[in-house]
């Protein structure tokens with residue numbers, strides 16, 4: 374049976390859109406006219422196979438190693454940190470903020486659901502991704518989360534809409550990451566918070582060269598230690614936080 378986006382969630386998502394709503398497919402609103410330019414990595418993301426193994430195998434193995442497992446934060450710790458830095462509640466809290474939250478490049482909804490666990494009853498959490506298979510998987514069991522098919526580099530939402538924006542594991546895939554950051558800044562309310570988990574270029578010359586080469590072949594960009602923080606400062610973000618892991622970095626800031 375095809376998943377159904379709850380009508381009230383659907384209406385609330387439509388009210389935040391810049392242009393007239395698109396079609397609903399497999400439980401998500403489809404607003405993507407043109408596909409983002411596919412690199413090798415993008416093609417993998419759009420495959421029908423990856424969504425089946427993403428959450429249980431690909432994500433924990435790949436990301437936890439890149440974050441320096443067993444020293445770096447595991448998935449649960451990463452989620453708790455994201456909720457904390459975004460000013461959301463934690464799952465056991467009696468009172469959670471009724472925040473409006475956007476998860477950019479949400480994949481199968483793994484981080485989106487973790488964010489939803491930190492939002493109170495009247496809040497709204499939306500996941501946006503370009504890949505149909507990922508969204509169908511995300512929407513399958515999440516009636517209270519709104520899913521939208523769109524391009525992270527041209528977000529379909531009105532300016533000043535969200536209290537919090539999250540973009541995990543995707544900035545390095547975008548054809549124009551800084552245009553995506555511009556748009557994430559645009560859709561945040563003044564005082565809203567942004568958190569980004571992305572790649573980190575290693576400092577040792579040999580591993581740096583290897584990672585840059587592998588990244589270039591696959592279409593994955595490696596960011597320097599100060600590149601993302603500087604991009605946020607240049608756009609007027611304040612209260613910057615950063616954690617560096619061997620091949621990843623977590624950056625958060627306030628609009």
Ligand SMILES: C[S@@+](CC[C@H](N)C(=O)[O-])C[C@H]1O[C@@H](n2cnc3c(N)ncnc32)[C@H](O)[C@@H]1O
Nearest residue numbers: 409418478479480502503504524525541542543
């Ligand atoms: C590695 S997954 C990350 C999923 C999740 N955020 C996480 O942290 O596990 C990357 C996602 O980015 C999406 N993506 C890549 N480029 C995109 C774009 N331009 N617009 C929207 N989504 C994009 C892919 O479809 C894929 O689902």
